[in-house]
Amino acid sequence: xxxxxxxxxxxxxxxxxxxxxxxxxxxxxxxxxxxxxxxxxxxxxxxxxxxxxxxxxxxxxxxxxxxxxxxxxxxxxxxxxxxxxxxxxxxxxxxxxxxxxxxxxxxxxxxxxxxxxxxxxxxxxxxxxxxxxxxxxxxxxxxxxxxxxxxxxxxxxxxxxxxxxxxxxxxxxxxxxxxxxxxxxxxxxxxxxxxxxxxxxxxxxxxxxxxxxxxxxxxxxxxxxxxxxxxxxxxxxxxxxxxxxxxxxxxxxxxxxxxxxxxxxxxxxxxxxxxxxxxxxxxxxxxxxxxxxxxxxxxxxxxxxxxxxxxxxxxxxxxxxxxxxxxxxxxxxxxxxxxxxxxxxxxxxxxxxxxxxxxxxxxxxxxxxxxxxxxxxxxxxxxxxxxxxxxx
Numbered sequence: 098x099x100x101x102x103x104x105x106x107x108x109x110x111x112x113x114x115x116x117x118x119x120x121x122x123x124x125x126x127x128x129x130x131x132x133x134x135x136x137x138x139x140x141x142x143x144x145x146x147x148x149x150x151x152x153x154x155x156x157x158x159x160x161x162x163x164x165x166x167x168x169x170x171x172x173x174x175x176x177x178x179x180x181x182x183x184x185x186x187x188x189x190x191x192x193x194x195x196x197x198x199x200x201x202x203x204x205x206x207x208x209x210x211x212x213x214x215x216x217x218x219x220x221x222x223x224x225x226x227x228x229x230x231x232x233x234x235x236x237x238x239x240x241x242x243x244x245x246x247x248x249x250x251x252x253x254x255x256x257x258x259x260x261x262x263x264x265x266x267x268x269x270x271x272x273x274x275x276x277x278x279x280x281x282x283x284x285x286x287x288x289x290x291x292x293x294x295x296x297x298x299x300x301x302x303x304x305x306x307x308x309x310x311x312x313x314x315x316x317x318x319x320x321x322x323x324x325x326x327x328x329x330x331x332x333x334x335x336x337x338x339x340x341x342x343x344x345x346x347x348x349x350x351x352x353x354x355x356x357x358x359x360x361x362x363x364x365x366x367x368x369x370x371x372x373x374x375x376x377x378x379x380x381x382x383x384x385x386x387x388x389x390x391x392x393x394x395x396x397x398x399x400x401x402x403x404x405x406x407x408x409x410x411x412x413x414x415x416x417x418x419x420x421x422x423x424x425x426x427x428x429x430x431x432x433x434x435x436x437x438x439x440x441x442x443x444x445x446x447x448x449x450x451x452x453x454x455x456x457x458x459x460x461x462x463x464x465x466x467x468x469x470x471x472x473x474x475x476x477x478x479x480x481x482x483x484x485x486x487x488x489x
Contacts, residue, residue: 125232279341302360362475385442
């Protein structure tokens with residue numbers, strides 16, 4: 098029962114909340130606006146709307162638009178240099194997790210010296226403490242999945258060493274976040290599913306992590322309940338605003354889980370997959386790992402898995418006690434089927450079976466901290482077996 102709660106982010110949530118940003122006091126006078134290299138922020142008018150708000154407030158701005166779906170180290174340094182050269186004193190991430198995560202990492206590096214990897218605490222990271230303050234961060238989420246608008250975490254890949262590692266501290270919580278489901282209406286079905294399952298696994302892993310707290314459990318179980326009911330609706334009909342709202346709040350709740358608990362080794366395994374195969378969507382990687390991963394853990398924490406099954410709508414009281422943990426895995430597979438992602442195959446994304454040992458080792462080397470938060474300590478052989486069993 099001993100825990101510390103710290104989520105200092107002000108969140109504007111709900112349909113129309115993007116417009117409410119116009120009335121908010123922003124944490125600086127010139128913004129670096131970070132978006133992806135894709136077309137959606139411009140094509141949907143979101144970037145123009147944001148820049149018009151900034152102009153109306155007399156706030157200067159520079160746009161950095163190179164971010165990839167799996168963000169990379171070189172863009173952190175390019176963005177930080179652009180911010181320094183233009184005198185930016187805060188950073189806005191507009192888009193999904195990749196844009197907001199990179200905005201956080203850029204905010205770290207505008208004033209701190211050296212290489213971003215000097216401050217990373219996994220793999221080949223230098224494990225140095227920050228010596229200078231992080232620029233204030235504003236997050237404007239246009240997807241529902243990462244929950245990065247409500248947590249301090251950012252995940253970046255060091256391309257030359259295939260290391261995809263998370264970083265976060267008290268200063269990388271956004272000062273202000275906007276979660277407007279109206280900005281999510283244009284997301285196609287497959288991405289809606291991938292992003293929704295990312296949020297789901299944040300909640301599930303946070304619930305079974307050994308540092309879970311009563312508060313993280315409350316956030317996690319509500320997030321899982323909402324996603325079980327509403328994610329299939331949002332996938333089938335992306336124009337259903339109620340479904341978008343429910344999935345969005347579930348994602349934000351899952352971000353709060355990540356602020357009060359943690360992911361587990363499943364996320365470490367996926368980071369390794371998408372470090373070697375950067376075209377792999379993070380949520381898709383998690384989906385493909387999930388049956389093998391949770392089947393392995395079902396008998397390691399049976400009471401927690403039974404609670405997860407119940408939260409996903411299973412009448413666990415009607416089942417023999419020994420069947421209840423695996424009922425969660427069954428419910429998870431049913432949810433994947435209802436969202437059209439039950440039959441994803443790693444081979445369809447170009448992933449090679451012979452790379453599973455390499456990915457398993459990478460996961461343990463780069464994200465070993467997550468393995469220590471499992472309720473059962475996986476061996477290298479068990480890690481590899483889970484990933485091999487997930488391969489299709």
